[in-house]
Amino acid sequence: MITLKNINKSFGELDVLNDISIQFEAGKTNLIIGQSGSGKTVLLKSIIGLLDVDTGYIYYDDRDFTNMNFKDKKEIRKEMGMVFQGGALFDSLSVEENVKFPLDMFSAMSEDEKKERVSFCLDRVDIKKAHKLYPAEISGGMQKRVAIARAIALNPRYLFCDEPNSGLDPVTAIVIDQLIQEITKEYNMTTIINTHDMNSVMEIGEKILFINKGVKAWEGCSDEIFDTENQALNNFVFASNLFKKIKSKL
Numbered sequence: 743m744i745t746l747k748n749i750n751k752s753f754g755e756l757d758v759l760n761d762i763s764i765q766f767e768a769g770k771t772n773l774i775i776g777q778s779g780s781g782k783t784v785l786l787k788s789i790i791g792l793l794d795v796d797t798g799y800i801y802y803d804d805r806d807f808t809n810m811n812f813k814d815k816k817e818i819r820k821e822m823g824m825v826f827q828g829g830a831l832f833d834s835l836s837v838e839e840n841v842k843f844p845l846d847m848f849s850a851m852s853e854d855e856k857k858e859r860v861s862f863c864l865d866r867v868d869i870k871k872a873h874k875l876y877p878a879e880i881s882g883g884m885q886k887r888v889a890i891a892r893a894i895a896l897n898p899r900y901l902f903c904d905e906p907n908s909g910l911d912p913v914t915a916i917v918i919d920q921l922i923q924e925i926t927k928e929y930n931m932t933t934i935i936n937t938h939d940m941n942s943v944m945e946i947g948e949k950i951l952f953i954n955k956g957v958k959a960w961e962g963c964s965d966e967i968f969d970t971e972n973q974a975l976n977n978f979v980f981a982s983n984l985f986k987k988i989k990s991k992l
């Protein structure tokens with residue numbers, strides 16, 4: 743579980759996050775949604791410690807990440823897996839070398855253990871056949887699978903995904919979403935995903951935080967998203983193609 747308490751963040755005069763409090767639960771796909779510029783990336787970066795918040799608290803389970811010393815923060819970072827926009831793979835490393843990278847950096851495993859773990863992770867995301875290929879030689883969907891395999895290599899407790907299905911066709915996007923959700927449940931990870939894809943919201947939105955202009959405007963799950971009085975959220979949902987399709991079928 744990750745808990746945010748009264749998070750505030752400004753850049754100079756610009757208030758980007760205002761008093762955000764929420765609990766993201768373990769074993770669930772927690773989504774942060776909102777229009778461009780609403781503060782999703784700043785919030786995700788704050789949660790993982792790439793940005794310092796001005797005030798407020800971030801707890802990893804019962805551990806106060808905000809006031810933690812450098813050494814303890816480093817330990818928590820080892821429990822984080824990340825899938826960045828576009829996959830962010832190392833072009834000069836093969837698929838299996840990409841997945842092995844965090845093991846080389848952060849684990850005390852023997853070479854045999856690493857080999858076994860890489861093989862397990864590639865198998866789990868169904869990409870073992872491509873293990874010798876390089877990122878440029880595989881499709882966008884496969885690159886996302888590799889990014890997920892790399893993110894789970896160290897068996898993380900917390901998984902962070904920034905627009906994990908950007909640039910994918912709608913079918914592959916849903917397949918990637920579902921893979922992230924399955925893995926989240928298998929390892930009981932606390933998974934937080936930044937997205938503005940309404941298909942993702944409907945498919946895997948077990949817990950949703952809607953940010954509007956840096957403020958928590960709504961929280962709920964996908965089943966509740968059409969029943970809200972919140973105008974900003976209604977506008978956001980209405981603007982999505984999916985909602986237009988649903989409306990046209992009603």
Ligand SMILES: Nc1ncnc2c1ncn2[C@@H]1O[C@H](COP(=O)(O)OP(=O)(O)OP(=O)(O)O)[C@@H](O)[C@H]1O
Pocket residue numbers: 753756758776777778779780781782783784785938
């Ligand atoms: N390092 C920074 N310095 C100054 N302003 C910043 C910085 N990072 C983000 N901002 C500002 O904070 C606001 C929120 O940006 P953020 O990237 O979090 O939005 P977002 O919701 O993730 O948008 P998108 O969906 O387009 O990625 C924007 O006005 C942005 O210009």
